[in-house]
Amino acid sequence: MNLFAATIRDGAIKGVKTAAMLLKIVLPIYAAVVIIKYSPIMPFLQDLFFPAMKFFHLPGNGIVPLITGFFTDEYTTIAVMSTFDFTTAEITTIAMFVLVAHSIPVESAIAQKIGMSAAKFAVFRILSAIAVGLLVGWIGGMLG
Template sequence: MMMNIKKAVATGLQEGLDTTWNLAKLIIPIYFVITILKNTPFLSMIASFFQPALGLAGVPGEAVVALIMGAFVNVYAAIAALLPLVHSLPLSPKQITIIATMVLICHSIPMESAVSQKTGVPFWLVTVLRLAVAFIMGILLNKVM
């Protein structure tokens, strides 16, 4: 019995460390890239371009970085992109909730749209619908929260 507990704890620790390592390999580079972008005019240019659309959802234009990372990589990449912005932008709980909801609706688009395509749904249709629903949900949340 005691050996089973030790084995379970050892296995759990190893799997936890493996997961932490895999997430760190994704999150740390993205965090540094976004931190560098924050200190260049490039992020401001991107934010200015997307501000009119994202303003409808009540979030700053800089949030587009997290939305893009979430849509094209995964949710963890979106979190990594959002972390350095949280320190420099005065994001409210409402704004963070809106960004998180939008990311959760349209995360990992290339992979999930490819899977949907295998079921017969066109890749472009899944992509457009998920992006549109994410944007509409952002606008609705901004209105009701």
């Protein structure tokens, strides 16, 4: 087999393996979020975070993908996001927020590995995510 074909085969195998690894984490969380969505916890969360989400031009339940993304990763966030009906502007705001601050436990560990303070970087990323979320939410609010 030539190098190009071998490269494609190896890539495909890695893709399937990565998907399998991620799904083991994503699927249980997805199921839990669907249950939470229909439980009395959801209205409570919405009321609690509605004032804060307003600044990002997000509905109250926007907090659910944000928190999920913070502790897990982008894939779980998307799975969770798909259980709600968000507009394009809202999805973009959530995406920007989560893309800046996600997988904090895992990525702080990586930050530490290359010699940075894990705590400092976690704080830095949360603050940047809030700033970016405010900016994108504000722009989205003006356009939408």
